[in-house]
Amino acid sequence: MRTIARRLAFYVVTAIVAVSLDFLIPRLIPGNPVDAILSHMQGITLSRATINGLELQFGVGTKASLWSQYTHYWSTILHGNLGTSISNGFVPVTTVIRGALPWTLGLVGVSTVISFVLGTGIGVLVAWRRGSWLDNLLPVVTFFQAAPYFFIAFLAVDLFAIKLGWFPAEGAHQNLDFAAFNWTYLSDVLDHAVLPALTIVVASAAGWIVGMRNVMLTTMDEDYVLIAAAKGLHKPRVVWYAARNAVLPSVSGFALAIGFIVSGALLTEIVFSYPGLGLLLVNAVGDNDYALLQGIFLIITFAVLAANLIADFVYVFLDPRTRQEA
C-alpha cells in the first residue's frame, strides 16, 4: 500500500499545482481580464460589488500582496466557492458545473470503460492471431487514432443521424423538464448517448488496441506462456495468462490516456450539443466567462486525478509485485 500512499501524495501535490496555476495564469498573462469582461458585456451594467469581486478574483488593481491574494484564493476554493458565472445569470460557478457534470461523467466514464475493454480485447486477438486478416485492422485503427475526436463526431452525425437517421443528432434527451427513472426517460437518454459514446470509443480504443498488441507480442515469447501451453491448459486459459500480464502497461498508461480522452470527450460533446462540460466550456470561451473557465479546469483536473487514483488501485490489484507485504 505504500505505492498507493505515494501516488496519493503526488496527486495532492498536483491538485495544489492546478489550483496555483488557476491563480497565476490570469495574473501572468498580459492584459486585464476584468476589462475584457466588461467590454464584452455591452449593454449590461454590473454593480460595483460584482466588479470588485471580479477584480479580487483575477488580481486586478488590488493592493494586496500576491501571497495574501494566494491565501485568499485558497480559502475561497476550500469553501467550495469557485466564483460567479457571468454568462449564466450570475449564479455560482459550482451550480452551473453541477448541472453539467453528471452528463460528462456518465458519458466519459462509460465510454472509457467500454473503450478499454474493447481495445485491450481486440489487441489480444490481433496479437494472438498474428499473420491473419486481423492485421489489416491496424492501418484502419491508426487512422482513427490520428483523427480528431470532433471530426469523427462530425462523421458520426452526418452518417448515422442525418443520412441514416438511426440516432438523434444532438442533445442528451428530449426536452423533458424532469428526470424520472422510468424506462421512457432512460431509453431516451441511452438513445442520445449512443453516437457520442461511439465517437469516443472509436477515437480512443485505437491506442489500446495497438499498445496491447505490442505488449502481447512480447509477452507471448515469455517462458511462462510456453509453460502454460506445455501444461496442457486449454488455449483460452493460455491466452488469459498472457493477457493478464500484458494488460499491465495499458493500465499504468491509463493515466496519460485519460487526459486525452477527457479532452476529446469535451470536443465531442460540443458537436453533439451534449449538455456536459464541453458545451459549457465553449460558451464560456465565447462569453469571456473566465471564472467558469477556471472552475471547469479545476473540476476536470480533479476528476482526472481521481481516475488516475482508481487506475493505480487497479494496477496494484493486478500486479502482486507492487504490494509491499511484510
Added chain:
Amino acid sequence: MAVSIGTEQPVGGTDPGLPGVVLTPRRVRALRLPRSGKIQAGLGLLAFFVLVAIIGPLIAPYSPDQTFANAPVPLPPSGAHLLGTTQLQQDVLSQFLVGGRSMMLVAFISGALATVLSVLIGVTAGYLGGLVDDLLSMFTNIFLVLPALPLLIIMFGFLGRSSSNDVFIIGLIISVTGWAFGARVLRAQTLSLRNRDYVDSARIVGEKWWRIIGTEILPNLTPIVATSFLFTVLYGVGTYTALAFLGLVNPNWSWGGMLFYAQNSNAEISGYWWWFVPPGLAVALLGTALVLLNFGIDEFINPRLRAAGLTGRPRRRSRPWSGRRPEFALTAVIREGSEQ
C-alpha cells in the same frame, strides 16, 4: 504508443536492453532507415502535406475571405468551386489550401520546442540523478497528469483571441504542455545508458560531462528523440486543431478554424459534408502519416514487432506456410517435398 508510468521502462518499442551497436556519431551517419512500407507511406503523406503548406496559398483559386454569390446555404462542389462554399459563400478549396500552412508551422514549432524541452529536462534528470532527478521527475509527472486541453483553454482564454495570432506563440504555448511524455522516456533511457560500461569509463577517465552527453549518450538516444519528435508534432496537430475549433485561437486560416465555422453553422447536421470533410480528413491523414512513421521507427528498434508481419511485402523468399500461420505451441512439421 503504450506508455508506462508505473514502471520505469519505456514500453512499445524502445528497449534499452537491446544488444546495442554503440551509435558513435560516425555510425549514425551511416544508418539508413529500412525500406519499410510504413515508413515510405508515412513519408509520402507527410511530404504531400508539406507541399500543400508551401505552395497552397500560391495555387488557391480565390482568396479565402472572398465571398461570392448571395445564397442562403453553402453550395455543394461545382465547377467554379471544387469543394463547394461555406455559409458565407467563401470558397472551401481556397480556405483549405491556405489553411495548411499555419497547421504545419504550428505543429513543427510546437514539436521542435517540446522536443528540446524534453531532451533538456529528461537527459538532465537521468544523467545527474539524485535530488535534481527527484525534483525534475516530480515536475515532469505533474505536467504529464494535468489534462492538457483544459490547461491550454484557460491559457488561451485569458490571452484573448486577437493576440494569439502568431504561430510562434501558439506553438510555444502548446509545447509547454507537450514535453512531459518525451522527457519521461528520455530520462528512463538516459538512466540505463548512464550505467553502461563505456559511459562509466569515460567518466573515470575524466571526460567533461558535456562531452560524455554529446558523444556517448545523445547519439544513442537518436531513435527515441525521433519518435518523440514525431509524437509531439502529432500532438501539436491535434491540439492546434482543437484550439481553433474551440475558437480560442484565430480561426483564419487553419483547418481547425474551418471546422470551427462549420460547427457554428451546424454543417454536420445539415449535411454540408464538403465543408468539414476536407479539413477533418486532412488532419486525420496528417496524423496518420506521423503515426505510420512512428510505427516504422518502432519496428526498426524492436525487431519482434517487425517479424509479426506488418511490414508490407516480404523481402525474402516467401515462407512455405504463407497460407497458414504457425499455431501456438504446435511446432510446424514441414517435410521435404510435401506441400503445406
Added chain:
Amino acid sequence: MRPDADGHGAIQDALADLSVPAGLGEPLLEIRGLCVDYGQGDDAVHAVTGADLFLHRGEVLGLAGESGSGKSTLAMAATRLLRPPGVITGGDVLFYPGNGSAVDLLAAGFSGLRVLRWSQVSLVLQSAMNALNPVLSIRTQLTDTLAAHLPGSSRQTRRERAVELLRMVGISGDRLTSHPHELSGGMRQRVMIAMALALEPQLVIMDEPTTALDVVTQREILEELKDLRDRLGFAILFITHDLSLLIEIADSVAVMYAGRLVERAPAGALFHAPRHPYTLGLLHSFPPLHGPRVPMTGIPGSPPDLRKLPSGCVFHPRCRFAYDRCATEAPPLVFTGAGTSRLAACWKQQDDGPVPVELAAPEPAEPAGQMTEPAGPLTEAAEPSGQLTEPAGAASRVGDPPEPAQQGSTA
C-alpha cells in the same frame, strides 16, 4: 473418483486412470532421424540433423553439449513446443504411454497433444523466475493443470494436492498464497519441480534446471531430484552443458555436437572410456581439482556455422583423428561393439583399422548406471565442462604413462 476424506487418494486414483504403469526399461520415447531448422530456404539454420534418441521408462538420460549444439531444440521440437521460426523438417517422434499404443507426436494436433502434455511429459526450465507467471499465486500455478486434466476434481482436492506437492519438495504449505517474486531462487526452482510432478508424468524434461543456482543449492536440488525419482519412478531427460552434474544423476549420457548425436553410453562408461573424439576433448577441456598437474588439451577450432555445416562428419575439421573418409561421409550412430549398448558416430570406431588408444579405453569396472559416489566436489563450470578427478585408464592423459586409478576423495 472415490469421494475420500483423503484428497491424496482421490487424486491418486484419477492419476492412475491417466497412465497405465508398465515395466521399467521399456521404450518410452523414440526419436528417429529428427531434423529441425530455424527458418527456411537457403538461410535456414540446421539446428538438429538426423538425431536418434531413445529413452526408456524410469531412465535418467543426460543430454550434454555446448550451447548451440541443439540439445534444447531437440527436446522442445520433440514435444512440439518449439517456437517459430523453428520448423521440424524430418524424422519421427513416438511416445509410448504404456498401454501398448504409440503416439506419433509429430502428427498429433493441439488437442491430442494437450491431453498428453504434463500428464505424461512435463517440463522444467532453467529460470524459474521466467517460467512462473509473476501475477499468479503458487497455488493457482500448481492447481491449474490439475483442473485442466482432472475436470471432475474439487477445489479442495486440488488444494490438498498442491500442499502435498510443496511438501514433497520441502516447502511448507502456507506458501500457497505467495507469488513467485516472494520466493528465493532455490525455492522457485523447487516449486517448478513440484509443478512438473503434479500429474505424476512418465517423463520430465529438464533443461538446465540448476544452472542458474549457486553450487550449494544446486547440490541440494540434485539430491532431492534423485530422491523424488526413486520414489515416483519417472524418467528424466536432463539437458545440460555441465557434464559434472550428469555424473551425479544420469544413468546414461548422450552427447550432441552441431545438431547431431555423436555418442551415447552409460554414464560411468562415458566418463571413463569415451568413444568419440568430441567427448574425449570435452572431458579433457578442464583440469581436475585433484591429482597431479597436467597440460590441458581442449578442442582446437570453434563450433561450425549451423547454416553451413561441414561435409561428412560435422566434427572432422577439429578432430585430430580425422582422415579422408571423415570429410566425405557422415558416420552413422551405431553400436561400438557386440554386446554393448554404447553408441558412437565415428569412423574410427566403425572402419576396419585400429581404434586409437584414447578412444578404446576399457570399460569401467562399476556396473553401468548412476554412480553412487560423486567423483569429486562440484565446481562452477563454464562450458564445456567436465570436472573429473582421475578417470581410470590409460586414456586419461594423452602421452602420459598410464596411472593407477584413484577414486574420488569423498566417502
